[in-house]
Amino acid sequence: MREVPDFPRAGVVFRDLTPVLADPDALRAVVDALQDKIDDSTQVIAAIESRGFLLGAALGYGWRYGVVPLRKPGKLPVVADSVSYDLEYGSTSLELPGGAIQPGQRVVVVDDVLATGGTAEAACTLVERAGGIVTGVSVVLEIAALEGRSRLAGRDVQTLMTV
Numbered sequence: 035m036r037e038v039p040d041f042p043r044a045g046v047v048f049r050d051l052t053p054v055l056a057d058p059d060a061l062r063a064v065v066d067a068l069q070d071k072i073d074d075s076t077q078v079i080a081a082i083e084s085r086g087f088l089l090g091a092a093l094g095y096g097w098r099y100g101v102v103p104l105r106k107p108g109k110l111p112v113v114a115d116s117v118s119y120d121l122e123y124g125s126t127s128l129e130l131p132g133g134a135i136q137p138g139q140r141v142v143v144v145d146d147v148l149a150t151g152g153t154a155e156a157a158c159t160l161v162e163r164a165g166g167i168v169t170g171v172s173v174v175l176e177i178a179a180l181e182g183r184s185r186l187a188g189r190d191v192q193t194l195m196t197v
Contacts, residue, residue: 043123051146065092071192073169078141085146102134104157117159119152130160137165148173151182
């Protein structure tokens, strides 16, 4: 992992997992470690745009989960629901594709980084409003100083590394 200062805005240190994703052994180790932390009853991965897509697809393929992409606004042809939220450097929305999560499905939310928790909280809200059951939130890296875990109180939050 590398740290990129002042990206995407001044004062923000971006944690970039590209070196991990580019290394086949590191990628396999990360995906295997994420899988080890996912609840056995999980049926579907809700993968957060965009690096969550890469991790979610690998998990889905390797362990036969369905994968649902949670997208930024304007990227989906059919939108079931949308949630707006704040980031450490602005605000945005997350959208759920229509018909992708069925009532009662057991869903884990997957992303690369847990920072302020806004994105993961929005993802959980989308899953639950669609009738899904969130079995957990799994990320590679948690930035503890931003206290994102506090926005996910009562949820099973699994991280591979905390800084």
